[in-house]
Amino acid sequence: MSYAGLAPPGGGATASTPSVWKKGFKLVLLGDASVGKSSILLRFLQNKFSEGLETTVGAAFSTKTIECRGRQIKFEIWDTAGQERFRSLAPMYYRGASAAIVVYDQTNPLTFERAQEWVRQVNSTSTNPNIVIALAANKAxxxxxxxxxPLERAEIFAEQEGLLLLETSAMTGKNVAALFDRIACSLGTFPCM
Incomplete structure (x- = not known):
């Protein structure tokens, strides 16, 4: 269902009150351990970077609302652990998700191979046939x-799988906000321009 052009519940805007529209979207961060999932999230939530960020155990939950084209988009974010022993829990977190960010470390080819596995797993087992998947080529x-x-390898894979792709750096902040903005724009709530 598209919400484009719809008034918020309770009626439309008047000349003195702007239209406020807010919808929550479940988003899950996936990828191997130490690729920078939690660092990307910290940069997005607080515009900070921490060298000594502790490894996520299980999953961590947070929210953030962003404005996109006059609409409020609330992300309900699950940051999952990347260790192999927690991998079997991942489907529980991306079940019903509107979006997934699959992160890999550009300096580690194994994390890119595993990112491809994550994407295929989400595509084959997600309960949402319209899930938006973004591939974050981290540590830019x-x-x-x-x-x-090579970024070209990721571009080919992203095109084959219909993914969003951004080269990111949690350390500098490069494309972190843009990553979430592009996802918000791709959720089908309103057209991107």
């Missing part, structure tokens, strides 16, 4: 000679 702040996964 590191020098080119340290990056072992």
């Amino acid at each position: 702040d590191l020098p080119a000679e340290k990056r072992q996964v």
